[in-house]
Amino acid sequence: MGTMKPTRLNTNATDAKCPAHALHDHPKIPQEKIGVLLANLGTPDATDYWSMRKYLSEFLSDKRVIDYPAWKWQPILQGIILSIRPQKSGAAYRTIWNNDANESPLLTITKQQHQAISAKLGSKFGENIVVDYCMRYGNPSTKSKVAAMIAEGCTKILFFPLYPQYAGATVATANDEFFRALMKENWQPASRTVAPYFDNPQYIDALAQSVERAYASAAKKPNILICSYHGLPARYLTKGGDPYHCQCQKTTRLLKERLGWADTEIMTTFQSKFGPEEWLQPYTVEEVARQAEAGNKSIAVCAPAFSADCIETLEEINEEIKESFEEAGGEDFLYIPCLNDDEAHIDVLTQVIEENLKGWT
Template identity: 80%
Template sequence: MGRMKPTRLDTKAADATCPAHAQADHPKIPKEKIGVLLANLGTPDGTDYWSMRRYLNEFLSDKRVIDYPRWQWQPILQGIVLSVRPSKSGAAYRSIWNEEADESPLMTITKDQVAAIKSRISAVYGDEVVVDFCMRYGNPSTKSKVAALTAQGCTKILFFPLYPQYAGATTATANDQFFRALMEENWQPASRTVPPYFEDPTYIDALAQSVENAYEGADKKPDILICSYHGLPERYLKVGGDPYHCQCRKTTRLLKERLGWNDTQIMTTFQSKFGPEEWLQPYTVEEVARQAEAGRKSIAVCAPAFSADCIETLEEINEEIRESFEHAGGEDFLYIPCLNDEPAHIDALVGVIERNLQGWV
């Protein structure tokens, strides 16, 4: 029978003391705290072949992402996919890589988000609440960050996947990894997971502000706003009952209502199709071309499913999808950045955190 690894408490922490009424030789333990662990998708450590291969292997081996039987999918993945795709993905990442920090934009932005949230949370709760982040794939791993929080004395952890809309391939797999990490802890903290916030009024308002600001600064007002969400196979919705499609459409509707627009000014599309199956439609890359061919020469695109700009927005939307629009005769393409560390977004995220901490603080 296997034994769990003991939880390693930081007994040298400045606030470490012996429990009340404990024997004199009892090890010191840190002051009890609450951890808030933000989670995003992940990022390769570098753009070289082997860094990309490690990252893609972890990502594409996830049954939540690709649910084909292992015997069927793994030979394909380990063969042709991981032979060819790391080089192509590495080139795409190099086109957006933060060379100064030697990291992906997602990592840079996530660090900025966490720093802003830490500042806000610390101002209210002091050192009672510890804020950190992890990635579902790559580094820093969920396992390492859960271990670090428990070592600091966090007896409660609020786990916050940074996906406004729920999907099995995003929110659920992040939660899965969090629960796996808890299995490694001998002294498990109490835990909560944050539900999707796709209809949260402060999130919708932050989206609306970003659109309004972009339109005000545009040389030409766009004819339509394309809300491009990351896609999923249709089968996940029809067979598995995944609510993602409905939540995406509701986000677009609430954004439309907040902006005071009509249906001709905004629409929902889906990007990042992978493999032979039918995915959620319409596909963004095809829809922007149709808009151009229909005479709409000026469009804007935003990505409400992404909390931070990443390869799917900076490279796919702002390069590939832009190219599809312009090739079809489009003229003015406005990409509206993700909410990133904008103050209104930080307000929304802090509000979600504080509501989910109720009863703990």
């Protein structure tokens, strides 16, 4: 090999050296490593109008999220929606913002997950494993983290979108962004993506443990557990064949079986409806009111589609949906937090990673 310099390799790394049998003038390159890149949905940098507008524009311009033709959708988005929604979303974020770290709870929790997983993998595989995290929308971007991993010497990267269930609007778009980042690299690493893990027995057990702990500490036992999943337009399922709805239903069923409950003690609903068209039903905000009106004055709500608490859980569920329940006559509303950096959850994620690293480590 001659004097061609590899793209963006960190030749100043302490472990950088010339490859075996290289010519004397070959640049030093870092020791080969394996990268594990955790990915979550995203976060605004701040709660002000322009930060929220930038974040929402990126999010709502994603064709995986809103699939309307750009000529039809972008004038509406950039005009009416982004003139109004940033203020409303910013106000919602301010109610849950981590003021100490000046960041969203999703970013705080993702950092905690990253640190815990990095420690576990590092203790087993040593310095040859590089663990990092990125966001599909906002910062840190997927592109920047892929470039950083390659510069550090990662010749293999496992990309892990932190969603238990598959949906085009979550897992697929995260993978899309990962592949787009690879397209920018002249020297691409070998790559793998992680499949959904909604039916992983260890994941279901961790979910069940969180429910059992919450019920054990509740002042009054809930009449029913509402498993609230992020919604999608119904046509994504009926016309596009997206498996998300089925995987959500199966998650609830497996949780029910693990808990040993009757069908009447648990149900599946969907939240975060956006726009005028029909989304997956029943809608959580309507169902909690119906439960209250039917006499179930004590309910619990969990969010099995989210690996970390975020605006959709801390603000939408624990404030808006709770308010809907109470206004309909409900009395006791218990929100069960996401698994976040719970030890059992970290064990699940680490196990999934190790399974997907087989043949590389």
